[in-house]
Amino acid sequence: MQVRSQVSMVFHLDKCIGCHTCSIACKNIWTDRKGAEYMWWNNVETKPGTGFPTKWEDQEKYKGGFELAENGKLNIKSTSKTKIVPNIFHNPHMPTMDDYYEPWTYDYQNLFNAPEGSVQPTAKPISMIDGKDIDIQAGPNWDDDLSGSPIYAENDANLEGLTERQRHELSAIERLVFFYFPRICNHCLNPCCVASCPSGALYKRGEDGIVLIDQKRCRAWRSCVAACPYKKTYFNWFTGKSEKCILCFPRLETGQAPACFHSCVGRIRYLGVLLYDADRLEEVAKLPDEELVEGHRSMILDPFDPQVIAEARKNGISEAVLEAAQNSPVYKFVKVWKIALPPHIEYRTLPMLFYVPPMSPVQASKPEDTIKHNSDNLFHDINDSRVPMKFLANLFGAGHEGGVRYALAKQKAVRWHRRAETVGDVDRETADRILREANCSREEADAIYELTTLCKFEDRFVIPPMHREQAIEMMKDPYEHKTEVGFGFVSGPARGL
């Protein structure tokens, strides 16, 4: 057993209102620069929908992630070691700007400088790349709230395997349904971007698992962009370097939550430490599809287990990090309650951002039937969810419904339990039966309820001390370091020479 710690995340989709505050917070801090205008390290997608870049989940097109070869080897789909050599000059699976969108601004100066004429001057849209007039074809969140649309929602890769009836119900007029899917880098345990980088510029930080790109080692071979199945590494067209979400590590190192977490209006985001067994990485990444979710979860270790604690100490994990792991809200959602699931685990990168699948809307799907809501029928049968189970399973279970059904059943049981406790119009016995069926105790239901609805800042974000002073100590005397930082010049990211 080799215990490592990882700063991990849970996004509670039932609470996401799709306000994009997270995206804006991130954009303002990190990507509001030349070359990065089109990047959204954090973005919020409407599901069903095609997402950003368009149809990113379609790996027939993008060739992201790993694939299990017949000889039992785990290969990078886009450019494995043998394929990179002849393809280094031109990456065959590199998405282009057209797959994202061409960033634009408006010619505001024209409003002031236009010569006198018979019509009002306008501020025409102009490209942020070459400054020319642009006919806007797409933009960030172009299909926001456009579920049900034949050009966007219908092309969602997760609709695979849904029956004709289910597809129809998803987009039926006046009954169409959608939910939001906020995404950042998953800081995977088996990151495909890292594995694919010919320069070795990408790396995972040993202490907290944050995946970063060494900007001084990146040589623009572009492999990471093609390899990341979540399309969360972006190519900066101006500096000629790849960039990605850095989980706001400068904020984490000073005890603050990442900007997208901090600003989240719906309070859907949780952040905490998970301990995992790094020795099992390869074995788990090679499991068959249906065992991946469970295998991934089994890699995560119990921070209260004395043996795990001993191994963690042996591996240099500090007491403060162990304590953070024990208080981690992520651990509860993922391992104890098992209601948070990894997105698209079939890409085999073992993502460390987990999602609580959405229950909403509470209304069930029964074609040509009106459902009366009364005390006996407050919350619908999860098998009749308006969002088909198969759709959620394609997103969060590699196509297998078991994990999603378990998570939804438990969430439903929590609602029954709380209804019985607080309103009292459903009888206690029914609530207890539903709890039992969902493998949930009253105490557990209360705990889920509290962490879901009454969670305070310090409940949602349990940030361990990152001990950067130790990192400095390795390089030089901290007192000497102290006198050398904080005043001077920082050079900007300029292109070439």
Added chain:
Amino acid sequence: MDPRVLDQFLFIALPYVCLFTFFLMTIYRYRTEKFSYSSLSSQFLENRQHFFAVVPFHYGILAITLGHFIAFLIPKTVLAWNSHPLRLYILELSALAFGLLTLIGLISIVMRRGSISKVRQVTTTTDWILFVLLIVQTALGISIAVIYPWGSSWFATILSPYLWSIFLLNPDISYLAASPLLVKSHIVLAFLIIGFFPFTRLVHLLVVPNPYLWRKVQVVRWYGNK
């Protein structure tokens, strides 16, 4: 001016200035401006023409450069190989083919960079100068191959000793005495490109990703050397 002085300037002074600049500036740039070491790919902005321009150019120039290096490093082996006429023809023809591939690639690159407005935004004056130098150099090389054939043999007998004399710090330009103007221009331009190299995007050549094929799949960095 005495032509001998000009020769001494072009084939002794200039090579040393250019080689010195090359070694000094690539190291200096790597140490102080590490961020600027990049292939500065523009594939993200345009994909289709990129393939038809960049791929032939790279394969062509790699083969040609490798050929020059081989003739420089092991001239005797090359001469031995060429002792059989058929082998000589094969070598000459493939060298010519790769030269043409390079030229076609280069011209496509220039056309792509000139015609696509988004790509033009990421093309600097340095890039344009470099393209001109490379096109002229490739064209000179191809002309030499056509006008003065069997270059693979005479390179080994004339140019290799000259280049060795430069690197052994004992320059001897007598080898070049009988060389025609085309060949001399090719040599001068080659040294100019070497001198210009550290200031261009060509530096990505020095950081080709060699450890990749041997390293572990995943890269983890710890505070210390864990």
